[in-house]
Amino acid sequence: MKNAVEVIQREQLKEKPTESLGFGQHFTDYMFVMDYSVDKGWHNAVIQPYQNIEISPSAQVLHYGQAVFEGMKAYRQGESIVLFRPEENFKRMNRSNARLNIPEVDGECLLEALKQLVALEKDWIPEGEGESLYIRPFVIATEPHLGVHAALEYKFMIILSPVGAYYGDEQLMPTRIYVEDEYVRAVRGGVGFAKAAGNYAASLAAQTRASELGYQQVLWLDGVEQRYIEEVGSMNIFFVIDGKVVTPELNGSILPGITRKSIIQLAEHLGYEVEERRISIEEVLDSEHISEIFGTGTAAVLSPVGFIKYKEREIKISGGQTGSITQHLYDQYTGIQAGTIPDPFGWRVEVPVTDKV
Amino acid sequence: MKNAVEVIQREQLKEKPTESLGFGQHFTDYMFVMDYSVDKGWHNAVIQPYQNIEISPSAQVLHYGQAVFEGMKAYRQGESIVLFRPEENFKRMNRSNARLNIPEVDGECLLEALKQLVALEKDWIPEGEGESLYIRPFVIATEPHLGVHAALEYKFMIILSPVGAYYGDEQLMPTRIYVEDEYVRAVRGGVGFAKAAGNYAASLAAQTRASELGYQQVLWLDGVEQRYIEEVGSMNIFFVIDGKVVTPELNGSILPGITRKSIIQLAEHLGYEVEERRISIEEVLDSEHISEIFGTGTAAVLSPVGFIKYKEREIKISGGQTGSITQHLYDQYTGIQAGTIPDPFGWRVEVPVTDKV
Structure with a gap:
């Protein structure tokens, strides 16, 4: 494939969608x-x-x-x-x-x-x-x-x-997250770190339960103790604790998100202190030091979390609004993606466009 | 489907295989x-x-x-x-x-x-x-x-x-089993009890390692403590301990095998004492009371285990031969399947054959 790949042409191009795009519903020619x-x-x-x-x-x-x-x-x-x-x-x-x-x-x-x-x-x-x-x-x-x-x-x-946009039109609308305490997504020694097809089928039952209870996403706990925060269904998760940006450390069962990695680099570049470490669900529920929570992922980009439900308790984060550090990281990150802010990391890769491909 | 299902006929039937059948390589018309x-x-x-x-x-x-x-x-x-x-x-x-x-x-x-x-x-x-x-x-x-x-x-x-036959021509040739101490197949709260496609993809790396080390199958330990016996790659597992037939209890991460269930019923019917309980790998390695080990599954039917490898140790079971209780259960079970021994359980279901289907 050093040379261009052979293209078998279609006889007729498809009509492009005119309604709302949704996610993964329309496919190109x-x-x-x-x-x-x-x-x-x-x-x-x-x-x-x-x-x-x-x-x-x-x-x-x-x-x-x-x-x-x-x-x-x-x-x-x-x-x-x-x-x-x-x-x-x-x-x-x-x-x-x-x-x-x-x-x-x-x-x-x-x-x-x-x-x-x-x-x-x-x-x-x-x-x-x-x-x-x-x-x-x-x-x-x-x-x-x-x-x-x-x-x-x-x-x-x-x-x-x-x-x-993954969560519909309102990009920075805080999401409601359900902490799953029965089903388990992955355990160390398993395939949690891989984008393996079976991981997603295994997550459906919990996702369905969360939806029925009025939550958009599941927050998974670790498979061994069912106590430490792992990730959200389609996102990694970050906490702002005493002004520091904290995210669960990669442990073999968490997906090593590319947005996760990028947000860590960006946050450090912007002068935030970043920690990757274990975070227990008790710390999340009982800390008066957590001011913001957000998720990161290719599909969702960066999405604030407004509410977390665990067993009988529901806590509200940042008053259910988007916190200032979340907003700052979102603006900088999407600005780099959009090219409206300089890209000091070399993350953007331009695709050469010619009339004839 | 109370009535017969519509049949779309083939134009020509395939040639039936004449060589060794293997497993899952040939498909019917x-x-x-x-x-x-x-x-x-x-x-x-x-x-x-x-x-x-x-x-x-x-x-x-x-x-x-x-x-x-x-x-x-x-x-x-x-x-x-x-x-x-x-x-x-x-x-x-x-x-x-x-x-x-x-x-x-x-x-x-x-x-x-x-x-x-x-x-x-x-x-x-x-x-x-x-x-x-x-x-x-x-x-x-x-x-x-x-x-x-x-x-x-x-x-x-x-x-x-x-x-x-699943393990080749010699039906009761004792198998060599590798106890996996790094990779994990399933954990409670996951999908281990289901015949979910993804469980099998997740097992390949361990199976490959076992094969490279000269073992036919992997013995999985539990996902939480990596200490309790769960199952073999394609079989449930049974131990004869002090003359009792013992198998790991179903816990959500073990596949509830139909052969497993049948062997439990058959063993009780034949007068053996049967226990379903947790069995640790230490108990297996250090017990002088374990006289036989065998696996059960639809594909493998009932297969004696001759050797078990865990970390640096390998132990030999029944002198690497098929034990007498294993042989007894095998003979009775396959006899019921074959119709040469009466079926007191009603397990055999005859398929009506007419010339015209």
């Missing part, structure tokens, strides 16, 4: 596909029309969940298209792959292919407030065999979806 | 398929040629692992075809479904459809020693949507595979 076999390694890289794929009923992904994914975004800014730390996503995918015995991918080559795909689909990148083109690279085990073993055949794909 | 949508519930039940299916690249099973499966076997005995406690499998599937927010299936109707499918495929049921027709019912989330939520569309399928 093209997708990137690549196959893996033991003999050939990764091969058959192609950009082709977005359409159904054929898969064997005995493909291992359908039975044993051998699948990982990534999530990233492309932003359109005037004539420019910008990705945000995309190399980090391919690095993390390879860590997920290693844990699930999926063969490594070549992140540099894939980044070039991704740029080609995004440039081809530039007209699909929405420009409204909070809107972007969500990028979903994923790998699935396709070998048609029911023995439980690491598959010998895989498919890697990238699909694209124009999306709106 | 037909499969059962049924769709789910919120509007229609389960619908479109059909028996059709076994072939690739079309699926959206954004189908939720490929991203979030919302999939469960079951495993059961059909045996051919002269002119009879026999299933073994099939209603238990559909009950367990519904427990798995409930945990993964997948809509319930109608086990009674599905059992009738399964009988129709197996009768249609009767010529695929092998009759050799240790051979059977492996039956794989499974459900996958097919809704094309990247939001993390319980899918609104599913596909339920049954595929069939003629199989040999």
Whole structure:
């Protein structure tokens, strides 16, 4: 893939959505596909029309969940298209792959292919407030065999979806979080740190319960003691404690978010003291020192938490409003993403756009 | 499905395998398929040629692992075809479904459809020693949507595979087991009790390590203390301690095996004392009272364990041979399955075979 990937053209382009975009509901005209076999390694890289794929009923992904994914975004800014730390996503995918015995991918080559795909689909990148083109690279085990073993055949794909703000139109509306005290998402020694498909299916029951109780997201506790804060369903979590920015330390069961990592760097750069350490649910509930809570993630970006419910108690944070440090980090972070604030970290990666791709 | 399911005929039947069958490598001519949508519930039940299916690249099973499966076997005995406690499998599937927010299936109707499918495929049921027709019912989330939520569309399928003995030709050859002390399979509050696809992907790294070290299977310890025996990769585990048959109690993270349940009933029926309780790895390593260990599962049936490796120690069980109680239970259990010993439990379910199905 040093050269451009072959493009199989569609006969007709799709209509672009005119209603509210939502999240992951609309898909663009093209997708990137690549196959893996033991003999050939990764091969058959192609950009082709977005359409159904054929898969064997005995493909291992359908039975044993051998699948990982990534999530990233492309932003359109005037004539420019910008990705945000995309190399980090391919690095993390390879860590997920290693844990699930999926063969490594070549992140540099894939980044070039991704740029080609995004440039081809530039007209699909929405420009409204909070809107972007969500990028979903994923790998699935396709070998048609029911023995439980690491598959010998895989498919890697990238699909694209124009999306709106994750929590609807109001970007900085504080969210309501339910602390799950029965279900467990992950435990050390498991696959919590990987973007493994099965982690998400396992989270649905708790998410459904939280929704029924009027909360938008689940806050997970650790699997061993069910006492230490891990992460929110689709976000890592940060606390402002005595003016310090504090987040749970990575322990093997927490997803190492790229937004998490970026917010830590940004907060330090802005002069905040940052701590990564264990935080118990008691500390969160009983501390008079916690002034703000927010979540971070590619989909949600940075989202203030207004209410936390644990067993019979519900506490209100920052009076249910967005706190000043949360607002400061949000403005700086989204400003760097948008290019309205200088990017001292080299996080923005421009996608070359030519008329002919 | 009170009436027979519609059958879409193949134009040409496949050649049956002539070499060693292996496990889950060959598939029969037909499969059962049924769709789910919120509007229609389960619908479109059909028996059709076994072939690739079309699926959206954004189908939720490929991203979030919302999939469960079951495993059961059909045996051919002269002119009879026999299933073994099939209603238990559909009950367990519904427990798995409930945990993964997948809509319930109608086990009674599905059992009738399964009988129709197996009768249609009767010529695929092998009759050799240790051979059977492996039956794989499974459900996958097919809704094309990247939001993390319980899918609104599913596909339920049954595929069939003629199989040999799970550990190769020698049915009662004692296996070598590696006790995993780093990776964790499941923890209470998680999905360990469900036949959730993601559980199996998460187990591959440990299975690979065990294989590299010369062991056939992993023995998992509990996720909280990493101290109590849970299960083997594809089997539940039993110990003979002072002549008693002892197995780990079900705790939410152990798979409630149907063979496990049957062996408990059979052992009690044969006059053995049976205990379900916690068993620590220290008890296993240091007890002079453990005389036999064996695993149970649909694929492996009942398999003696000859060696157990934990950290730097390896212990030999029953002199690396099959113990007498293991042999007794194996003979009785497979005799009931084969119809050569009376079935006092009503476990055997005959499949009506007519010339016209």
